[in-house]
Amino acid sequence: MSILTVTMNPSVDIAYQLSTFKLDDVNRVSNVNKSAGGKGLNVTRVLKEIDEDLTATGLVGGDLGNYIKSQLDQGAIHHDFYQIKGNTRNCIAILHEGLQTEILESGPTISDVEGEAFKNHFESLLKDAEVVSISGSTPSGLATDYYVELIMIANAKEVPVVLDTSGESLRQVLLSGHKPKVIKPNVDELSQLLGRELDKDLNLLKEALQDSLFNGVEWVIVSLGSEGAFAKHNDLYYKVDIPTIDIVNPVGSGDSTVAGIVSGITRNYDDVALLKHANVLGMLNAQEEITGHVNLNHYEALFNKIQVRGV
Ligand code: ADP
DSSP: OEEEEEESSOEEEEEEEESSOOTTSOOOOSEEEEEEESHHHHHHHHHHHTTOOEEEEEEEOHHHHHHHHHHHHHTTOOBOOEEOSSOOEEEEEEEETTEEEEEEOOOOOOOHHHHHHHHHHHHHHGGGEEEEEEESOOOTTSOTTHHHHHHHHHHHTTOOEEEEOOHHHHHHHHHSSOOOSEEOOBHHHHHHHHTSOOOSOHHHHHHHHTSGGGTTOSEEEEEOGGGOEEEEETTEEEEEEOOOOOOSOOTTHHHHHHHHHHHHHHTTOOHHHHHHHHHHHHHHHHTSSSTTOOOGGGHHHHHHHOEEEEO
């Protein structure tokens, strides 16, 4: 049995390093980095780095879809994507003068036939899965309740789902009768969901998580960046306190946290161990330049500095 990660709208991410970025002029770039991107693929890479058994799935198409598969092959990561007619997208980040300018393609439009076919593909992959993680937004063409349907299929097979999405996709799931086991909003996503500004005030967070929108969701883990996390597990509430660390690049820390949650479930960790595992991985990602990468040499030292307290 293994973990199934789902990335419905992956990308080939390109990072251009420029000393200066000239608008309306030619910018020549020698420092180029290309990688397989998308939140689900970050989760996938971290799971591989912590030695979990997994299969990556989702939708890919065209040359860039092939590039993603070849990158996963290079990392010895098992994958089984569904091939679409459209072309997998590029996302470009231009790093200049300490700034980051991003150009994000919306990606291919998925046909109804492809959307239906993927559901069958997903269902067939569930037979070997003990946990599913679904990350990121749904591509255009698919209904905003597409994740509701994937969760319904997984729940029917009693395979728990860890869902990390935002906006309408998340709202549709929470309003539906098909609940994931875990969601991991950050504080901005939680504020957007509830339509009110939340900060890191613990009383407000605790009250927010009592909203009926979360009924039936076993775990709500709100990540709080440098402040750790706030979590609800059924009727228990926890604050995760983390030490101050020097960070290099926090992009992908939430995905790394999701990898920790998924892995903690497969390892049957208790609440405290699961929350520590998830936060250490988020922190380790923030200490690296590469998104969706952790250096496990520092795992134990950080793990021992994290406190989980009931609130
Ligand atoms: P997201 O990427 O989804 O916005 P967060 O920024 O909350 O998620 O990060 C997820 C986790 O990674 C946090 O709960 C924390 O454990 C760790 N983390 C992120 N940023 C920092 C930081 N600046 N310092 C220490 N830990 C961090």
